[in-house]
């Protein structure tokens with residue numbers, strides 16, 4: 001079912017500071033910040049040769065990463081995003097196996113303009129998993 005690792009996401013309390021760390025200290029290529037009110041986050045992508053790192057800062061009063069940052073005030077690794085060919089086929093197979101699909105269970109359009117879904121961390125070895133249809 002799984003294709004490539006699309007990105008590793010890190011939740012951060014200060015996006016400008018984390019972006020400067022990756023750009024200036026680590027010498028990485030970074031994108032401009034993109035506000036995604038429908039996801040409750042502002043995102044910057046760090047472009048690597050083999051994958052991406054997604055830096056996430058809470059946006060708005062109801063961000064899904066707010067509780068995570070309250071527990072991890074310095075930030076931390078938040079989710080892994082795997083590519084799938086058909087997100088509905090993947091979702092239905094995972095649901096039939098008993099996995100919990102987060103939200104209303106319907107894909108949303110993610111940061112790359114492609115459909116995404118999230119799977120409950122308690123069902124995936126303590127790791128929040130995002131699926132992105134490519």
Ligand SMILES: CC[C@@H](C(=O)O)C(=O)SCCNC(=O)CCNC(=O)[C@H](O)C(C)(C)COP(=O)(O)OP(=O)(O)OC[C@H]1O[C@@H](n2cnc3c(N)ncnc32)[C@H](O)[C@@H]1OP(=O)(O)O
Pocket residue numbers: 009036039041043054056064065067068077078079081102103109110111112116118120121122126127128130
């Ligand atoms: C930029 C757009 C898009 C993209 O295209 O890439 C994105 O990536 S958007 C990223 C932000 N969006 C999301 O994360 C959506 C899905 N997430 C959620 O719905 C929630 O974050 C959550 C996973 C349901 C957790 O919400 P929270 O309020 O923290 O719930 P709980 O406090 O009830 O946590 C339950 C349980 O799970 C543990 N937990 C929570 N988050 C994580 C995590 N990121 N990784 C591992 N474990 C996590 C939490 O510690 C609780 O455990 P216990 O204390 O043992 O019960």
Ligand SMILES: [Co+2]
Pocket residue numbers: 007009054079081130
């Ligand atoms: Co993501």
